Amino acid sequence: MSTLIDALYSALGTDVRSDGGQCPSTVLCCTVPGEKFAEAAGVLKKNYALLAAEWAADETPFGRGFSVFACYRWGKEYLIVRSELPADNPQFPSITPCYVPAYRFERQIRSLMGITPLGHPDPRPWIKFEDWPQDIFPLRKTYDAAKPVPRVQGEYQWARAEGEGIYEIPVGPVHAGIIEPGHFRFQAVGEMVVNLEERLGYVHKGIEKRFESLSWNDAVRLAGRVTGDTTVGHSIAYSMALESMTGCKVPERAHWIRALFLERERIANHLGDIGAICNDAAFAFALYQLSRLKELALRTNYSLFGHRFMMDKVVPGGVTVDVDITGADTILAELDIISRDFERMVVIYDENASLEDRVRDTGWLKPERARELCTVGFVARASGLNLDCRIFNPFPPYDQYHNIELAVPVKVTGDVHARVWVRVEEVRESIRIIRYILEHMPRGPITADPGKPLPDTAGFSAVEGWRGEIIYWLQAGPRGEVNRCMVRDPSSVNWLGLEQAIPNNIVPDFPLCNKSFNQSYSGHDL
Amino acid sequence: MIRILHQIFRTGIVTEPLPRAAEEEIKRVGAKLEEVIRKRFRRSLTIREVDAGSCNGCELEIHAINNPYYNCERFGIHFTASPRFADLLLVTGPVTRNMEIALRRTYNATPTPKLVVAVGDCGCNGGIFGESYASLGGIDKVIPVDVYIPGCPPAPVVLLNGILAAVDRDPREGK
Numbered sequence: 001m002s003t004l005i006d007a008l009y010s011a012l013g014t015d016v017r018s019d020g021g022q023c024p025s026t027v028l029c030c031t032v033p034g035e036k037f038a039e040a041a042g043v044l045k046k047n048y049a050l051l052a053a054e055w056a057a058d059e060t061p062f063g064r065g066f067s068v069f070a071c072y073r074w075g076k077e078y079l080i081v082r083s084e085l086p087a088d089n090p091q092f093p094s095i096t097p098c099y100v101p102a103y104r105f106e107r108q109i110r111s112l113m114g115i116t117p118l119g120h121p122d123p124r125p126w127i128k129f130e131d132w133p134q135d136i137f138p139l140r141k142t143y144d145a146a147k148p149v150p151r152v153q154g155e156y157q158w159a160r161a162e163g164e165g166i167y168e169i170p171v172g173p174v175h176a177g178i179i180e181p182g183h184f185r186f187q188a189v190g191e192m193v194v195n196l197e198e199r200l201g202y203v204h205k206g207i208e209k210r211f212e213s214l215s216w217n218d219a220v221r222l223a224g225r226v227t228g229d230t231t232v233g234h235s236i237a238y239s240m241a242l243e244s245m246t247g248c249k250v251p252e253r254a255h256w257i258r259a260l261f262l263e264r265e266r267i268a269n270h271l272g273d274i275g276a277i278c279n280d281a282a283f284a285f286a287l288y289q290l291s292r293l294k295e296l297a298l299r300t301n302y303s304l305f306g307h308r309f310m311m312d313k314v315v316p317g318g319v320t321v322d323v324d325i326t327g328a329d330t331i332l333a334e335l336d337i338i339s340r341d342f343e344r345m346v347v348i349y350d351e352n353a354s355l356e357d358r359v360r361d362t363g364w365l366k367p368e369r370a371r372e373l374c375t376v377g378f379v380a381r382a383s384g385l386n387l388d389c390r391i392f393n394p395f396p397p398y399d400q401y402h403n404i405e406l407a408v409p410v411k412v413t414g415d416v417h418a419r420v421w422v423r424v425e426e427v428r429e430s431i432r433i434i435r436y437i438l439e440h441m442p443r444g445p446i447t448a449d450p451g452k453p454l455p456d457t458a459g460f461s462a463v464e465g466w467r468g469e470i471i472y473w474l475q476a477g478p479r480g481e482v483n484r485c486m487v488r489d490p491s492s493v494n495w496l497g498l499e500q501a502i503p504n505n506i507v508p509d510f511p512l513c514n515k516s517f518n519q520s521y522s523g524h525d526l
Numbered sequence: 527m528i529r530i531l532h533q534i535f536r537t538g539i540v541t542e543p544l545p546r547a548a549e550e551e552i553k554r555v556g557a558k559l560e561e562v563i564r565k566r567f568r569r570s571l572t573i574r575e576v577d578a579g580s581c582n583g584c585e586l587e588i589h590a591i592n593n594p595y596y597n598c599e600r601f602g603i604h605f606t607a608s609p610r611f612a613d614l615l616l617v618t619g620p621v622t623r624n625m626e627i628a629l630r631r632t633y634n635a636t637p638t639p640k641l642v643v644a645v646g647d648c649g650c651n652g653g654i655f656g657e658s659y660a661s662l663g664g665i666d667k668v669i670p671v672d673v674y675i676p677g678c679p680p681a682p683v684v685l686l687n688g689i690l691a692a693v694d695r696d697p698r699e700g701k
């Protein structure tokens with residue numbers, strides 16, 4: 001049944017041990033010896049698996065050393081490969097030569113957990129800036145998070161391009177608009193960008209460490225603030241990972257309401273972003289029209305659920321607000337307006353030649369590249385990858401394929417237009433799904449007792465937020481407390497896609513391309 | 527083109543009187559604001575927004591005060607790209623360790639007299655992120671703050687009220 005684990009068994013034989021503590025049971029976890037970590041990656045790569053995440057955990061509270069994990073995905077299958085490493089001088093063979101997205105995951109593992117990926121091509125720290133003492137590792141258990149960190153001297157080594165007429169443009173961290181901070185460095189010849197290097201980490205707030213000081217039930221509030229624009233997606237993902245460990249049976253109705261929130265979040269963000277993309281192509285009209293529709297949706301959220309972004313409405317065990325008949329009618333009436341005006345805007349977008357000129361063939365992320373970088377979400381779907389957790393890792397009502405018939409739009413051109421168009425179709429689809437949910441939602445309770453996880457168990461979830469697949473991996477410590485909470489926002493991988501899409505574009509098109517990806521800084525930096 | 531014009535006429539002006547509860551206050555502050563902005567800011571208040579480490583939730587609401595419903599430009603409020611033109615810094619946070627220097631630089635690049643408004647629970651006191659190795663806590667841990675706007679995130683109306691409160695302050699009041 002499981003292709004990936006079978007491939008591993010046949011290649012590595014008795015070196016592969018299956019792991020019992022991983023939940024839910026549909027997500028397989030196996031342990032391989034540390035020196036075989038990269039070999040396992042090679043085997044899975046040959047079997048077409050994509051890398052979904054890579055992280056490490058400090059397992060000294062259990063009397064062990066560290067563990068490094070890589071999560072692979074192939075179709076509906078998720079497989080976690082783990083290696084135990086000693087407490088002293090932990091190291092493992094890097095999988096970056098095999099999987100490009102591991103490049104940043106492993107820099108992060110080295111910077112924050114102090115585990116060395118052997119053979120990694122880039123020794124520079126990530127997230128932990130050069131003015132941090134390089135020998136502190138905040139994610140280690142022995143590290144006291146309350147202690148302030150002294151500043152030391154240091155300089156970040158940027159990639160350099162040399163040659164006649166090449167000049168460099170540094171941008172950020174504080175940008176011109178109302179956006180999050182990050183630093184971009186372009187090398188350009190004339191107008192043409194030859195290389196872009198991103199440097200992120202400015203909004204690193206120590207979220208993963210913070211999780212470890214919270215109770216399981218309080219931590220969902222933090223998950224809802226990993227990135228404010230995806231508060232619903234993250235709180236569902238966190239809750240589902242926890243529920244998988246505790247065996248909590250979430251009431252059917254609660255699942256459906258979560259789906260309702262998730263689709264409303266998708267619509268609101270897509271509307272705002274499509275408008276903002278048009279604005280960056282000097283078509284402000286669309287921004288005003290679409291931000292008006294977004295505001296309508298936010299106001300409905302406020303009047304029905306008590307919060308414009310539906311923060312803290314999803315909790316472990318269910319949801320905190322229900323929808324009654326009048327609420328459903330309000331939503332349906334609102335959707336009619338949004339849908340009508342949105343379709344008018346789509347026609348205007350489609351017929352506007354000067355807009356077309358800007359968005360076509362701009363910010364091109366080739367399908368091969370998108371796959372190589374293991375991108376997710378609308379970025380992946382605009383570059384030919386058919387990925388959507390609502391289909392591949394569904395919760396109700398998405399698991400009722402024959403009824404809900406979820407359509408996943410995929411484009412292959414990989415340019416700004418493709419990313420816009422995928423999102424246009426997703427808005428339509430979300431509107432349809434919400435109507436379906438409101439019509440067919442089962443009755444019943446909306447919360448259940450979330451329960452408590454057993455010591456030394458791990459939980460996993462993957463949820464399709466509006467940016468794409470959000471992954472949580474939780475580990476309960478020896479007393480059943482939070483030992484580790486790994487967060488993988490879609491941005492962690494998709495930022496690499498932007499870096500690859502920019503060369504050969506002109507400098508003034510950068511804001512447009514960046515907006516068409518619109519990845520989260522906060523979700524990446526954590 | 528004709529479709530664009532059509533849509534414009536169909537939509538009309540959607541800018542709303544602010545929701546009732548806030549309306550009285552806005553009326554009161556609004557009248558005063560006009561006077562203050564006319565006298566102290568020559569009819570236009572220029573704001574530089576700085577994200578010093580927020581989760582982006584506060585930014586969504588700051589964007590919203592520019593949308594056609596709130597249309598903050600009608601109050602004479604403009605957002606600028608450069609701190610050198612700014613009368614007021616609208617800062618979200620917690621201030622991360624990695625943004626501390628950039629925030630100080632932005633503050634120093636802003637000409638005096640300048641106002642600083644801390645936005646959101648995080649900007650006020652670090653919020654859920656608190657103080658840690660990576661987060662220094664509220665904005666006033668790093669630069670002086672004139673007005674605090676709590677909320678997670680504060681709704682657009684609350685933001686507007688907070689900005690009004692900031693420009694309404696007596697300039698002789700100490701920090």
Ligand code: SF4
Nearest residue numbers: 581583646647648678
């Ligand atoms: S106050 Fe709330 S919305 Fe604003 S940055 Fe903090 S967590 Fe995000």
